[in-house]
Amino acid sequence: MTKSIFIDGASGTTGLEIADRLAGRAEFTLITLDDDKRKDPAAKREALNDADFVILCLPDDAAKEAVAMTTSSHTRIIDASTAHRVNPNWAYGFPEYRTGQHERIANARLVSNPGCYPTGFLGLVAPLVAAGLIPADWPYSVNAVSGYSGGGKALIERFEGGDGADIGFRTYGLDLNHKHVAEMQQHAGLGLAPIFSPAVVRAFRGMVVEIPLPISVMPGSDDPDEMRAALSLHYAKSPVVKVHEDAPPAELLIRADQAPSDRLDLYVLGSPDGAQVRLLAMLDNLGKGASGAAVQNLNIMAGLDETIGLRL
Ligand SMILES: NC(=O)C1=CN([C@@H]2O[C@H](COP(=O)(O)OP(=O)(O)OC[C@H]3O[C@@H](n4cnc5c(N)ncnc54)[C@H](OP(=O)(O)O)[C@@H]3O)[C@@H](O)[C@H]2O)C=CC1
Numbered sequence: 001m002t003k004s005i006f007i008d009g010a011s012g013t014t015g016l017e018i019a020d021r022l023a024g025r026a027e028f029t030l031i032t033l034d035d036d037k038r039k040d041p042a043a044k045r046e047a048l049n050d051a052d053f054v055i056l057c058l059p060d061d062a063a064k065e066a067v068a069m070t071t072s073s074h075t076r077i078i079d080a081s082t083a084h085r086v087n088p089n090w091a092y093g094f095p096e097y098r099t100g101q102h103e104r105i106a107n108a109r110l111v112s113n114p115g116c117y118p119t120g121f122l123g124l125v126a127p128l129v130a131a132g133l134i135p136a137d138w139p140y141s142v143n144a145v146s147g148y149s150g151g152g153k154a155l156i157e158r159f160e161g162g163d164g165a166d167i168g169f170r171t172y173g174l175d176l177n178h179k180h181v182a183e184m185q186q187h188a189g190l191g192l193a194p195i196f197s198p199a200v201v202r203a204f205r206g207m208v209v210e211i212p213l214p215i216s217v218m219p220g221s222d223d224p225d226e227m228r229a230a231l232s233l234h235y236a237k238s239p240v241v242k243v244h245e246d247a248p249p250a251e252l253l254i255r256a257d258q259a260p261s262d263r264l265d266l267y268v269l270g271s272p273d274g275a276q277v278r279l280l281a282m283l284d285n286l287g288k289g290a291s292g293a294a295v296q297n298l299n300i301m302a303g304l305d306e307t308i309g310l311r312l
């Protein structure tokens with residue numbers, strides 16, 4: 001039997017990409033609202049409560065409102081926003097990051113998609129902390145760049161035509177209070193909040209997340225070969241996460257016209273003297289960082305092959 005899906009925020013950046021990935025899927029029918037009704041509370045309430053699956057692609061406050069409007073117990077929700085990522089009543093929608101999470105998502109009614117930057121950070125740090133190869137009590141730094149679609153319609157408009165049409169590079173989060181910090185700390189099980197330095201480059205999509213590790217002065221940290229081996233083992237069965245074991249690449253590029261991807265690529269790079277490590281994650285902020293993750297979670301919740309509709 002086909003399941004019905006309502007994407008709330010279907011005409012936004014993340015919503016459109018989810019609809020794209022679901023196009024032609026016989027297992028699902030899409031509930032849609034006309035443009036003049038997409039913010040109409042009565043029309044939304046009906047769609048939210050009729051659907052088997054709701055995918056929220058909304059700003060945080062609107063996502064909380066939509067959850068409050070959904071009173072039907074048969075409706076299962078995937079929220080792409082930040083609103084519920086550290087809420088214990090919601091399953092964290094990152095199936096690969098720790099053992100048992102795939103099953104938690106499969107059985108959950110409420111699933112919160114990870115943020116795009118935390119997907120890169122947690123994909124690297126969470127399994128290494130859990131394996132005891134790097135310390136939980138360490139002030140980690142996270143340096144990251146995103147394509148400008150990461151800021152949704154407003155940042156796309158700014159980069160493509162607004163007052164930011166000449167921006168090449170934009171660092172931000174300068175108040176050291178970015179909304180992703182709590183999520184990174186909580187799901188990696190860290191004693192200290194990481195120092196997060198995000199930036200945007202002039203590419204539509206794509207993301208690099210880097211954690212530099214001065215391992216020679218980090219108590220209880222292991223060498224890069226051990227870290228790489230542990231990540232390879234952790235992700236051995238994943239069709240989505242790839243740990244690169246070959247020689248270090250000369251460079252990693254985000255192209256201005258980067259193709260969509262739902263993969264997560266991980267690198268552990270060590271210095272010649274073994275004193276330093278760079279942990280690196282590459283992903284698409286709109287792929288494994290948002291829409292691809294939502295479709296993967298939908299597949300898992302619906303009991304289907306998790307890769308259907310993904311660009312791997
Ligand atoms: N872009 C990305 O890479 C990522 C985004 N996310 C998260 O996904 C969510 C959506 O982001 P994104 O798609 O980028 O944002 P966009 O701004 O591109 O889209 C949001 C959409 O929500 C609509 N909207 C706002 N309020 C309501 C409401 N009350 N009812 C119905 N629709 C409403 C907006 O309408 P209107 O068009 O009228 O403004 C817009 O179309 C956010 O929480 C974001 O943080 C998560 C990971 C990555």
Ligand SMILES: CC(=O)N[C@@H](CCC(=O)OP(=O)(O)O)C(=O)O
Nearest residue numbers: 080081082115116117146150151
């Ligand atoms: C480039 C850019 O602006 N990125 C967004 C994060 C995108 C993302 O992960 O979205 P959530 O808001 O759902 O966490 C930011 O830093 O706020």
